[in-house]
Structures are given as structure tokens and as C-alpha cells.
Amino acid sequence: MQDKTVLRRTLRRARAKLSPAYRTAAAARLPSLARALIGRGKRLGAYVAAGSELDLTPLMNAALWRGARVFVPSIPRRHRRLWFTEIDGRGRWYREPRYHLWEYHGPRVRAESLDVLFVPLVGVDAHGYRLGQGGGFYDSSLHFRRHRRVGRKPLIVGVAFDCQKVDAVPREPWDVRLDALLTESGLTRFR
Numbered sequence: 710m711q712d713k714t715v716l717r718r719t720l721r722r723a724r725a726k727l728s729p730a731y732r733t734a735a736a737a738r739l740p741s742l743a744r745a746l747i748g749r750g751k752r753l754g755a756y757v758a759a760g761s762e763l764d765l766t767p768l769m770n771a772a773l774w775r776g777a778r779v780f781v782p783s784i785p786r787r788h789r790r791l792w793f794t795e796i797d798g799r800g801r802w803y804r805e806p807r808y809h810l811w812e813y814h815g816p817r818v819r820a821e822s823l824d825v826l827f828v829p830l831v832g833v834d835a836h837g838y839r840l841g842q843g844g845g846f847y848d849s850s851l852h853f854r855r856h857r858r859v860g861r862k863p864l865i866v867g868v869a870f871d872c873q874k875v876d877a878v879p880r881e882p883w884d885v886r887l888d889a890l891l892t893e894s895g896l897t898r899f900r
């Protein structure tokens with residue numbers, strides 16, 4: 710547990726050191742790198758970046774422009790399974806009181822009904838293990854994917870800067886592996 714706290718701090722610091730110009734350029738590259746995943750009719754789970762996280766706004770814009778449907782997470786009142794709300798212009802934005810993240814109010818679905826889920830992370834290793842912010846929200850929301858079957862939705866795609874890659878992330882019994890990783894240098898599949 711101590712490991713994880715130290716690793717989170719180190720990686721958050723590295724991420725926070727990236728210049729504004731670097732972050733903007735990185736975010737702008739994501740739509741073309743993820744092009745194959747964001748086509749018309751796709752149901753995409755994204756996130757509203759906070760702090761030094763990689764900004765998904767350009768990716769969400771490109772996806773909406775191409776006719777995909779974009780959903781953002783909202784933290785449940787109880788337990789840890791996230792809801793996902795479609796940004797459809799009929800709802801409204803608000804700040805979630807606990808973590809001050811932006812969320813969208815409207816009809817919501819679970820991760821199971823998405824085609825692709827872009828997941829924020831603090832650290833990631835070469836096997837697709839992910840270190841999150843410690844809330845356990847994504848692991849709980851994706852628990853149904855623990856016993857992976859090929860072709861089972863959604864495709865779980867971690868999103869991070871290259872500087873968030875590490876040799877090994879501490880593994881927990883409840884960890885759900887990523888299917889792919891999207892960084893400013895490309896989209897890679899884990900096997």
C-alpha cells in the first residue's frame with residue numbers, strides 16, 4: 710500500500726512537470742491515433758480531465774463530429790460502480806461535490822453498455838496493469854470483465870502520457886487489465 714502511495718506521488722509529479730505546450734500537443738494527437746476506435750455510432754466512455762491528466766477534449770470533439778456517442782463518468786452516491794452519462798446537449802454540467810470533477814446530468818448507463826472505455830490512470834505497465842487514483846471506481850465498474858472473454862465489451866483503453874509508463878505496477882486481486890493504451894506516441898494493444 711505504501712508502495713502505491715509513493716508511486717502515485719512520483720508519477721503525478723512527473724506528469725505535472727510537462728509544459729502546457731507539450732500537454733496541448735499531446736491531447737491534439739489523440740484523435741488521429743485513436744481514429745479506428747471512434748467511428749460513427751460507437752458508444753464511447755471518456756472522462757473530463759482534472760489536474761494534470763491528459764485532456765480528452767479534442768478526442769471527444771472528434772468523436773462527436775464523426776457521429777460517435779460520448780459518455781462521461783459520474784460517481785455513484787453509494788458503492789463504487791460508476792455511471793456513464795451521454796453528453797447529448799439535453800442535460801447539464803455540474804461539479805461533483807466530493808472530488809470537484811465535472812459530471813453531466815442526464816440518463817445514465819453502466820460500463821457494460823459501452824463499446825470503448827477510455828480510462829484515466831496515474832501509472833501503467835507493459836502488461837496492461839493500471840494504477841488509478843485509489844478510489845477503486847474503475848476496477849469495481851469493470852469487475853464483470855475480470856474473466857476476460859475475447860470480444861467482450863467494452864474495449865478498455867488506458868489514456869496516459871508516455872511518462873506514466875513504468876516497469877511494474879503493484880498488482881491487486883481485483884485489478885482489471887487494460888486491453889490497450891493510448892499515449893501521445895500511439896495506440897498499443899496488450900496481449
Ligand SMILES: Nc1nc2c(c(=O)[nH]1)N(C=O)[C@@H](CNc1ccc(C(=O)N[C@@H](CCC(=O)O)C(=O)O)cc1)CN2
Nearest residue numbers: 717756757758759782808810829841842843844846847
Ligand atoms: N478525470 C477523472 N475522472 C474520474 C476519475 C479520474 O481518475 N479522473 N475517476 C477514477 O477513478 C473517478 C473519480 N475517482 C477519484 C478517485 C480519487 C480521487 C482523489 O482525489 N483521491 C485523493 C486520494 C488518493 C490517494 O489516496 O492516493 C487524492 O488524490 O488526493 C479523485 C477522483 C471518476 N471520474
Ligand SMILES: Nc1ncnc2c1ncn2[C@@H]1O[C@H](COP(=O)(O)OP(=O)(O)OP(=O)(O)O)[C@@H](O)[C@H]1O
Nearest residue numbers: 839840841842843844845846847848849852881883
Ligand atoms: N471489484 C471490487 N470489489 C470491491 N472492492 C474493490 C473492487 N475493486 C477495487 N476495490 C476497492 O477499491 C480500493 C482501491 O483500489 P485501487 O487502489 O486498486 O484503486 P485504483 O485502481 O488506483 O483506482 P480506480 O480504479 O478508481 O482508478 C481497494 O482498497 C479495494 O478495496
